[in-house]
Amino acid sequence: MRTEKSSAVWHLTGIQRALLLYVVLPILTIVGLGLGLGLERMNTQETQRLKMDLELLGRAIRLPVEEALLAGDFEAVERSLDSVFEIGRVYGASVYDVNGNQVAATGIVSGDLSRSRVAQEVVITGEQQERVRPISGVDMYSQFLPLFDALGQPNGFIQINRQASDFDASFRRLSLWAWSIWGIMALLTLTIVIFGHYRGVGRHMSVLKHTMNQVESGQREARAPERGPGELAEIARGLNQMLDGIERKESELAQSRQQEAEMAERLQHQEKMAAIGRVTSGIAHELGAPLTVIDGRARRLQKSTDDAEDLRQLGAIRGQVARLTRIVQQLLNYSRPGHVQEGIHEGAIELPKLLPSVLESVRHELSSNGPALKLHLPKGRVPLLHGSESRFELALVNLVRNAAQVAQTQVDVAVEVTGNGASLHEKRVQELLIWVVDDGPGLPEGIALEKLTEPFFTTKGQGEGTGLGLAIVDNVAQEHGGRLQLRNRTDQKGTEAVLRFRLEDETDS
Numbered sequence: 001m002r003t004e005k006s007s008a009v010w011h012l013t014g015i016q017r018a019l020l021l022y023v024v025l026p027i028l029t030i031v032g033l034g035l036g037l038g039l040e041r042m043n044t045q046e047t048q049r050l051k052m053d054l055e056l057l058g059r060a061i062r063l064p065v066e067e068a069l070l071a072g073d074f075e076a077v078e079r080s081l082d083s084v085f086e087i088g089r090v091y092g093a094s095v096y097d098v099n100g101n102q103v104a105a106t107g108i109v110s111g112d113l114s115r116s117r118v119a120q121e122v123v124i125t126g127e128q129q130e131r132v133r134p135i136s137g138v139d140m141y142s143q144f145l146p147l148f149d150a151l152g153q154p155n156g157f158i159q160i161n162r163q164a165s166d167f168d169a170s171f172r173r174l175s176l177w178a179w180s181i182w183g184i185m186a187l188l189t190l191t192i193v194i195f196g197h198y199r200g201v202g203r204h205m206s207v208l209k210h211t212m213n214q215v216e217s218g219q220r221e222a223r224a225p226e227r228g229p230g231e232l233a234e235i236a237r238g239l240n241q242m243l244d245g246i247e248r249k250e251s252e253l254a255q256s257r258q259q260e261a262e263m264a265e266r267l268q269h270q271e272k273m274a275a276i277g278r279v280t281s282g283i284a285h286e287l288g289a290p291l292t293v294i295d296g297r298a299r300r301l302q303k304s305t306d307d308a309e310d311l312r313q314l315g316a317i318r319g320q321v322a323r324l325t326r327i328v329q330q331l332l333n334y335s336r337p338g339h340v341q342e343g344i345h346e347g348a349i350e351l352p353k354l355l356p357s358v359l360e361s362v363r364h365e366l367s368s369n370g371p372a373l374k375l376h377l378p379k380g381r382v383p384l385l386h387g388s389e390s391r392f393e394l395a396l397v398n399l400v401r402n403a404a405q406v407a408q409t410q411v412d413v414a415v416e417v418t419g420n421g422a423s424l425h426e427k428r429v430q431e432l433l434i435w436v437v438d439d440g441p442g443l444p445e446g447i448a449l450e451k452l453t454e455p456f457f458t459t460k461g462q463g464e465g466t467g468l469g470l471a472i473v474d475n476v477a478q479e480h481g482g483r484l485q486l487r488n489r490t491d492q493k494g495t496e497a498v499l500r501f502r503l504e505d506e507t508d509s
């Protein structure tokens with residue numbers, strides 16, 4: 001972890017590179033230029049100081065040397081020359097006459113200056129001169145100071161030598177120290193800038209970048225921590241608000257799409273119902289009157305004959321007429337929703353009163369050896385449903401009839417209320433469930449619920465079903481805000497059909 005953090009500090013980002021390129025390096029360059037100019041100025045001053053030192057030495061011994069020459073005391077001249085080694089750092093000193101011939105010398109000096117131009121200039125002009133000349137293979141800086149006689153005429157000159165490298169040695173030492181300090185300060189500056197930028201800005205920028213990478217990779221719930229300098233905290237806050245806004249808009253868009261899909265589905269369903277309604281209205285109109293006539297005449301023939309075979313055939317005719325009449329009625333019940341049927345009024349639906357009559361209606365349709373119909377009601381109060389009781393009864397009759405037609409021994413009808421009880425963590429949804437369970441062969445494998453509730457689709461044999469029973473149940477359930485679920489029983493053979501209705505929370509009203 002520490003290695004990763006260290007690499008993050010010293011891995012230069014674009015901002016850090018720009019900061020170094022446009023801020024730090026210009027500052028260091030300006031400081032370096034200033035340092036170079038300052039050193040050059042100091043070198044000039046130091047050279048002038050060293051030259052001035054030699055000039056002062058020459059002036060200090062010039063008077064004693066002039067007096068010694070006038071007196072012809074060459075030993076005094078040599079003593080004066082020796083004194084320069086005690087006063088200052090020199091490498092040699094010598095005295096010459098007006099012709100450039102050496103009179104006295106000590107240290108590293110030139111032998112004969114009779115042909116030297118600088119010697120001639122000193123004698124002729126009577127002014128001091130300076131030169132850098134090789135002496136004994138070493139570059140020397142020489143000061144030439146004229147000597148005068150009693151009348152003020154030049155009668156010779158003094159040469160004081162100092163090694164030329166002495167003028168550069170002190171400058172080199174000073175430059176070495178100055179540039180070393182500059183290098184150390186530059187390194188410290190770079191370190192402080194890089195580390196300071198990381199601590200103050202870089203690490204927060206890395207967190208922002210990491211958050212954006214998370215969002216890009218699909219983690220839409222990722223949010224940036226709102227910390228660091230004020231500007232970066234504002235950027236993080238703006239990023240989070242933008243992500244929240246996008247999430248909110250996507251949620252609203254998904255809701256809108258879902259609503260559009262539901263509206264399209266309802267419109268398609270209504271168009272289908274309208275088409276079926278037009279067909280069934282025509283069928284009812286065309287078949288209603290003939291079927292009534294056929295049933296009436298068969299009933300009169302039954303009254304006018306005692307022959308058993310005739311009565312059996314007439315009974316069969318009336319049974320088929322009743323079957324056709326029931327099919328027409330089912331078509332009408334499916335195609336006309338409860339809220340558009342005349343004479344239908346919505347109100348409270350009491351299941352403890354409605355279910356026994358439903359079971360009794362289906363029980364009359366069963367033969368003596370048909371399955372038993374059993375009702376299971378919960379203890380206590382059963383919540384009320386609101387809607388069309390006749391439509392609800394129609395759905396329950398179709399659902400129980402379907403179960404009774406395939407059951408072997410028994411059909412169980414039960415009412416259950418789920419979602420009771422308080423919860424500290426979530427608001428539980430209350431639902432009213434109506435179970436219809438049979439012990440028949442069960443649903444065929446691989447058939448979806450949507451297929452089972454399609455009009456005219458049936459799993460029964462030809463002539464045994466119209467395929468409208470479950471379609472009517474599903475249609476009525478949707479009219480009352482519920483839904484139909486079908487599945488095979490897991491404990492034994494048979495089918496479980498359940499109508500689910502969401503109950504309104506009385507505490508919210």
